Amino acid sequence: MSKTAASVWSNCLEFIQDNISPQAYTTWFEPIKAIKLDKSILTIQVPSKFFYEWLEEHYIKLLKVSLQKELGSDAKLVYSIVMDQNISKKDPYTVKIPSSNKEKLKPQELNAPLHLESSKVKNPFIIPGLQKIKIDSQLNIHFNFDNFIEGETNRLARSAGKAIAKRPGGTSFNPLFIYGGVGLGKTHLAHAIGLEVKEKHPEKTVLYVDMQKFIQQYAEASRSNNRNDFIHFYQMIDVLIIDDVQFLSGKKGTQEVFFHIFNDLHQRGNQLILTSDKPPVDIQDMEQRLISRFKWGLSADLQAPDYDLRYNILKHKLEKDGMEIPEEVIEYIAKNIKTNFRELEGALNSLMAQSLLNKKEITLELAERALVTLIQTQRKEISIDYIQKVVCDYFKIPLEKVQSKTRKRDIVQARQLAMFFAKKYTNASLASIGTQIGKRDHATVLHACKTVKNLSETDKVFKGYVDDLRRKISAE
Structure with a gap:
């Protein structure tokens, strides 16, 4: 029976699986696909250049022995790199495996992130002509936990940040997605987490960057043909903090690159902290696969302070x-x-x-x-609290009834109207509106707005309610 790329690689995987931990095998070998066999040259497809570099650094002996067992001492391995094909020209890396087979094979364990020498990767934060070995975290030392005061409206996000600072990448809060309106402390909290990580884990590389800066850096890297350096720089970061991630909206090329950076860091257990003025589901013109990843960890809402x-x-x-x-x-x-x-x-x-x-x-x-x-x-300024008060006064319904779980028709109707006007007159996200009006989710708010709109067009009495409330609210 003639050998095929799939059969050769399958036999290699059996040997590799016997010599490394299950976690390492799942992480570094299951994503690989064999795509071509030409005599003694096997071509495999890997997700990124980083993936290739990690295999070369940690598993070259294992690859060498397994491939020579199948194809002989002249075996060669060619890497086809998916990400580089998407963002640059096709640039496979060919590695000739040495003929010597005298080195003792040792099982490999996945227990350390990739650390490239700074001289090999261009740092987008360094002014040309200046030398800098360590990566500047870009953190503001004044934005720390000591002056981030805890309250009911920020307790969840602050507690999650504290947990991350103790074990970055080791909690279920990865990524931590912090969202809320202007001036509610998103940036402050992000810096505070980064500063405490540096204090507790000085060996870790922490970087803060706002999304507009990230977009600008990627555009410059593309113009100067340094896209791979740009990607590799961000792949070196242990704790990456991206502020105002909503500015990625509509930036298809940058979304593609950020997706790969996110995947790479998350796969290796590195910590991601993202901030936005709205929850993931409310960010427009963003790839669904990114939205999905933003929700992998914890989404924490910062609300107006009580x-x-x-x-x-x-x-x-x-x-x-x-x-x-x-x-x-x-x-x-x-x-x-x-x-x-x-x-x-x-x-x-x-x-x-x-x-x-x-x-x-x-x-x-x-x-x-x-x-x-x-x-x-x-x-x-019209607030959600004010809108709820106007609606409750209009229908003579206690506020606690609107905030309750009851499904009585008149209560549901008042609740839906409050949600409709909150969306109309405030800048609050759907999720924030739902949280403040009965602790509902964003889908409930969206449904309420559609219901009010439809009833206004078909029910004259209901339209009268809407018109009356509009006048009362806007006349504040």
């Missing part, structure tokens, strides 16, 4: 800056500035500035005057 968290943030900032102001002023700011951390701290800074410039002691009266414009602006 009163207790706002109060604690103000107290922490005052203590850090060595400042004291009356308790009633702290409570006044915490009660009236509700949107996000940036505006909360901005209000405090504005009050401090007014006090210094006018040489006046900080009092509640000064706070009311100094912050009147900011607070009036905030009150004009």
Whole structure:
């Protein structure tokens, strides 16, 4: 019976499987396909150039012995690299296996990531002409866990971040996908995780990069024909933090490259931390396979801070800056500035500035005057809480009923209307709307919006409800 590529490789795999751990075999040999046999030359297809390099570094002896058993001492192995074919010209790597078979074969264990010498890979973060051996993490030392105050609205994400810092890549939170609106602490938390990883695991390479920078680097690498260097650089990272991943939307070429980098890092147990202004399911024009991978680990929502968290943030900032102001002023700011951390701290800074410039002691009266414009602006912003209150008042239904699990028709109708107007008048994601209105998922919100739209077109009474509520909400 004549030999085929499949039969030769199948026999090689039997030998290889007997000499390595099951995990190593599954990870590094099951994805390989034999695609061509030409006399003593076997061509195998591997997922990436990194895959080829790992095999060469860790399993060359095993490959040599197994292939020589099948094809003799003149055996050659040719690698066909899938990823390089997609992003560059076809560039198979041919390896001639030495004829000597005197070296003792030892079982190999997959127990270390690839570490390429920095001189061999172009670092996209280094200015041309400057030498730098270590990779700069790009982390902001001021964004740490000490000043990331915990509250009900961020506890899940913060706890997951702490767990990752202890065992990066060793928890089920991989990737950790942090999402939420502007100024809610996504970037701060991402930096804090990276800083704590560096502190606890100084041997690990940590890198923070915002997605727009990543896109810019890839475009430059493509223009200068350094795409492989770009990919290999990111494959060296143990903990990769990508901020504002939603900017990958619509960037097909960059999505393809990021998909391969993500797969490579995840496959080797390296940690990925991603942030976005919306949950994975709400990101438009993104490849489904990427969306799917974003959901592999934990998606943690950062919501607008509640009163207790706002109060604690103000107290922490005052203590850090060595400042004291009356308790009633702290409570006044915490009660009236509700949107996000940036505006909360901005209000405090504005009050401090007014006090210094006018040489006046900080009092509640000064706070009311100094912050009147900011607070009036905030009150004009329509919130999900406000929408729920208007809907509940209109139908004379207690808020707790709308928030409950009941399926009574009038309650469901009020809940659906609240969801519809929340989507219409706020920038909140579907998932965030669902969480705040009865702890529903994004699919429930989407269904509610469609139901309200359909009923408005077919039911005159229901359309009257919608028109009344629209006027009440927009007249705030």
